[in-house]
Amino acid sequence: MGKTMLPKLMAGLGLLGVIGAWFAGDSARFSANWFVWSILLLAVALGSLFIVALEHLTRAQWSIVLRRVPERLSGLLPALAVVFAIGAALGLAGNFGWSTPAFREALATEPHLHGKAIWYSSPFFIGRLVFIFAVWLMSWKLLAGGSMKQDETKDPRFSLFAKRFSAPFMWLFAISVTVLTVDWLMGMSPRWFSTIFGVYGFSGIFLSGLAATVLGILHLKKQGRLQEVRPDHLYSLGGFLFAFTVFWAYIAFSQFMLIWYANLPEETFWFHTRLTGGWYPVTFILPILRFIVPFFALLSREVKMDARRLSLVAVLVLVGQALDLYWLIVPELGRGVLFGWQEVAFGLFFTGLGLSLAEARMNVGKDLPEGDPNLDASLHYHL
C-alpha cells in the first residue's frame, strides 16, 4: 500500500515545488525544466508506441507476450498532450530559443535566416505541433486500442490491419519525431543545425520505450502477473536495449566527431557551450551513463535474463535520457549548470506523475493480448 502511494506522494510534493518555482519568477528556467521532463515522458510513450508498431511490422512473435506493456505505456500520450497544452497555456514556449526577442529580431533582419523565418512562423509551428500530436494519438488509438478490443473479439483481421498500418506509420513516425526534435530540442539553439539530429532523437526515444517496458514487466511480475514472460523474452528485450545503447553511442559519436573534425564555426559553438565551464563534467558523464555502464552491464547474458538486474539497467537508461534532455536544453539558457531545488521539484513531480499514470495504465485491459492469433508461439518462444 505504501509503495503504491509513493509516486502520488512524490508528485504532490513535487507539485508544491513546481508551483513555488512558478512564483519564484524565473520563467526561462521554469520552462526549460518543464520541457526536459515532459519530453522525457513523451519519449517513453512514443518509444513504446514504436515498439508496438515494430512488432506488428516485422511480425515478430517472441514479443507478443509482453506487447501489452508498451501498449499500455503508449497510453500516456493523451495525458502528455495535456501537459504540452498546459505548457502552452502558461506561455512557456515563449522562453524557447526560437521565440526569444533577440532571435525574432534577427529573423526579420538577417537575410540568411530566411528559411528559419518561415519555419518558425507561428501558424506553421502550431499547425505542425497539432499535426504530430494528432498522428500519435490516432496511431495509439488504432494500434493499442484495437489490440485491446481484439482481446474480446478475437478477430485476426486486426492483426492484419495492424501489420499493414505499421508500414505507413513508420513514415509518419519518422517525420513527427524529426519535427519534435527539430522544434523542441534543436530549436532551443535556433542558429544551430545538424542533419543527424532526428536520428539522435529517435535513438533516445526508442531506448526510453524499451527501458520503460522492462520496468513495466518487472512491476507486473512483482505483483505476480505476467508470469508468462520468461528469461528468454527478457533476454531478447535486453538484447534490444544493448543494441540501441550502442546505436545511441554511434549516432552521438558521429555527430560530435564530424562537427569537431570539420571545425566550422556555424556548428562548433553548440558543442563549445557544452565543453566549457560547468557543462564540461556533464558532457563527460553523459556517455559514461548512457553508453559505457549499460554496455558493459548488458554484455552479460545473466543480466539480460534477470528481471531485477535488467530493470536496474533500465532505470539507468531512463536517467541517462533525462540527463541527455537536460544537456540538450538547459545549456542554451546561457547561465551555466542550473541545479537547485527547482530541478529537484520538477524531477519529483514528473517522475511521480509518470509513475502514477503508468501504474494506472497497467490495469487497463488484460495482461496478455489474448486475441492475437500468434500468442501461442510467443508463449513457447525459446532462444
Next chain:
Amino acid sequence: MSDRPFLVLGLFQDADKLVHGIRALKSTYGDKLEAYTPYPIHGIEKELGIPKSHVGKIVLALGLSGLTLALGFQSWVFTTDYQIQFGGKPYFSWASFVPIVFEVTVLLACIVGAVFGMLVLVNKLPHYSHPILSSRSMPKITRDRFALAVSVDTAEDAARAEAALRQAGAPETEVVHGTDEIGSGPLLPLKPVLATVIICVLAGLGTWHLQRLWNKLPLISIMDEQTKVLPFRANAFYPDGQSMRPLVPGTVSRSAEYAAWTTPEEAGQMLVNPLSADSLTLAKGRRGYETHCLVCHGQLGDGTKLLSDKYTGAPANLHQARLKEAPDGHLFAVVTAGKNTMAGYGKDIPAADRWAIVHYVRVLQRALDASDADVQAAQAVAAAAPVAQGGSH
C-alpha cells in the same frame, strides 16, 4: 592406428530419438557419451552435461587487448614518437583515434578470439586423424543421421554398448576402431603442407627479384622522366637552347635592399645601426665575422691575415683611429659594397647579419683598448652570470 575398439555409434533417425537415446544411456555411461549430428541440436548440451562454452571470455580478452593496443599505439605515435600538427587539433585527438581502435578491437576479437580460439584452442581442430572420420557412419552423420557415441576400451565393452544403443532405439550401430591420441596421425597432411610452404617461399623469392627489376622496366617510369623543364639543362624548345629563362629586364629581387647611399662616408651620415648590442646579436655578429672576415682581418681584427703569404694584399687593421671614429653606417657600407681589393658581401650576408658584424667589430675595437679595471669588471660580470657567457659562445 590400432585395431582397438574406440567408439560405438548408434545412428538415430531424428533429433527426438537421439535425445531419448541420451536419456536412456546417460545414467550408465555419463561422460563417455558424445553425440555427432549434422547440425546443432538445441538443448542437447544440457542432456549430455556439456559445460557452458567459455569462448566468450577468450573473445572479451582479445577484444580488450585490441582496444588497448590500438589506443596505446596511436597515442604513442602522435604524442611521443611522431608529433604532427594536424588541422589545429591536439596531438592526443581521441575522437579521431576511435575508428581505428574499434576496427582493431573487432579484428582481434573476431579472428584471433572467436575463429582461432573456437576452432583451434577450444575445439582442437584441425584434427584429421579422429577414427570416426573414416567410419562408415560419417557420411550419414553429415547428411541426416544423429549418432550417439559411447567411448569404449575393449571388445566386451563395445558389445555391451552396442546392445544398449539398440535397446535405446538405434536401428543401426557401428563399432569404430582406432585411437584418438593427438599425434597418432599427422596433425596436417604433411606432403601438401610442405609443397605449399615450398611454393610460397619460391613465390616470395621470385617476387623479391622481380620487384628489383621493376624499377628498371621501361614501362614503369616512376616519375624519373617527365616532360617538364629542369634547371641547367639543354632544351630545344627555346631559341637559345637553354632551359632557364633570362629575367625580364628591370626585375627586382623580393629581398633586394634599397641603398640611397653611394659612398661609405654618405652611408655613415645616413644609416643608424638598427640592432641593439645584446648578447644574441653579438653572438650572431661573432659568427658572421669568424665566417666571412676573420681569414683576412684576423682573429682580433688587427689585419694579421691567416692566408698564405702568397696573397700579397694588405687587409685593413680595424683598430686604426679612422675606423674607430667612423660611424656604424660607414662600416656597414664597406661590408656591403667592399673597398679596394675587398669584395662586397651584400649579396652573401643578410643585412641584419651585417649590422651584427658591425657590432662585433666595435667589440673587438673596444677589447683591444681594455684596461685592467675593464678586465676585472668583465670577470665580475662573468662570475655573476656564467650562463649568459655560455650562451653567447
Next chain:
Amino acid sequence: MSHEAVLAEIRPKPLVVGEVSLGAVDDAVYAPMESKPPMVWWVALAFTSALMLLGFALIGYTFYEGIGVWGNNDPVFWGWDITNFVFWVGIGHAGTLISAVLFLFRQRWRNAIARLAEAMTIFAVMCAAIYPAIHVGRPWFAFWLFPYPNQRGMWINFNSPLAWDVFAVSTYFTVSLFFWYVGLIPDLASARDRATGKVQKAVFGALSLGWRGAARHWTHYEKAYMILAGLATPLVLSVHSIVSFDFATSVIPGWHTTIFPPYFVAGAVFSGFAMVVTVLVFVRKIMRLDHLITLDHMEVMNKVILTTGSIVGYAYGMEFFIAWYGGVPAEHYVFMNRATGPYAWAYWTMVSCNVIFPQLFWFRKIRRSIVAMFIISIFVNIGMWFERFVIIATSLHRDYLPSAWGYFRPTLVDMGIFAGTFGLFFTMILLFSRTLPVIATAELKAVLPGAQPGHGGHHE
C-alpha cells in the same frame, strides 16, 4: 477475406516449399558441385571472364600511362574511382547484414540466402578494394597505407579518414571471409563425405579441418558464431560510416553533413539487398533451388529494400531541409545545384531509382513478381551508383570558388575498368556456384520442421 486467409497472412510463412527431408536438402544443394556445368554456365563464364580481363588490361594501361587516362580533373579529383569504390563496398554490406544482423534477430528465413549473400560480400569487397589501390597513382607504393616501422621515419596519419578506411575495409574483408569460412566448415565436411573424386576428397577434407559434428564442438561453434554475428553487426555499420567520414569530415558543401554515417549505411544495405535480389532471381531458377529460396524469402527482401529505400529518402529530405533551414549560402547553393544544375540529370535519375521506383514494392503483387523485382532491383543498383556519383561529382565540380568550377566526364578507360569489376564479381559468383554449397545446408537443416527435439510443444 476469409478467416483462414487472414490467419495465413499473419502466421509465419514456411521456410521451404513442400515437404523437404534433411537428405533432400543436401541432394539439391550439392548437385551442382557433383555434375558437369551446363553450356549456359560456360557461355556466361566466358562472357564475364572476358569482361574481367578487359578490366585488368585497362588497369594495366592505367599503370602504364598514369591516371591521366581517367576523366578525373581539377576540380573533380575524385571521379569514378571513388564512386565505384563506395558502390562496391555498399553492395558488400548486404551479406554481413543478412548473415549477422538477421541472425541476431532470429530471422530464420535468412538461413537459405546467407551463404550466397556472404560470398557476394567477399567478392564485392574485392572489387571495391581494387579502386583505392589503383587510384593512388603509383600503386606499387600502396603498402605505404599501412603503419609499419620504416626508414623514412614516418607513421601514417591516424587522424585521416583515408587511413581509417584502410583499417575498416581490410578488417571488414578479413572478418567477412572468416565468418563465411566458419559457416562453411560443417558444409565442407558434408562435401568431403559426399565427394567421390580423390582430389575433391583431399581438398574438402583439408578445408573442413576434420569436422565431425560432435556435440561439444557444436556448443562452442554456436557460441562463437553468435559472437561473430554480434561483432560483425557493429562492424558492418562502422565500415560504411567510415567510408562516409571520407566525405563528411571535410568542409566541402554537400559532403560535410552529420547524417552521412547512418545514411550511407542504409544506402549500402539498400544497394546490397538489391544486388542479392538480382543474383538470386537467377540462381534459384537455374540451380533449381526455388523450393529452398522461396518466393516468400524474396518478398521479405523486397520489403527490406522498401524500408531502406525509404530511410535513404528520409536522408535526402533531411539534407535538403537542413540546407534550407541552416541558411549557409554555400550549402544552399550546392543542393539547388544538385537538383537544377548541370548534373540534374544524374540527380533525378538517383531520386527516381532510389526513392520513387522502390515505392512500387508497397504492392504485394509487385513484391511477389519475379520480373518486377528483377527490374526494380536493377533500378536500385543504378540509382545507388548514381547516388555516389552525385555526391562526389556535384559537390566537387562547383565548390566555393566559381573561377575553379568544372565538369566531369568519364573516359572509356573509366567505363572499361568499371565493367571489368562487374566481370570479376560475376566470374567469382559463377565459380563459387559450382564449387561450394550455395546454401548453408547445416543451418537450413536446423530450422526445418521437426529438426529440433520437442518441436511444437513446451519442452524444458
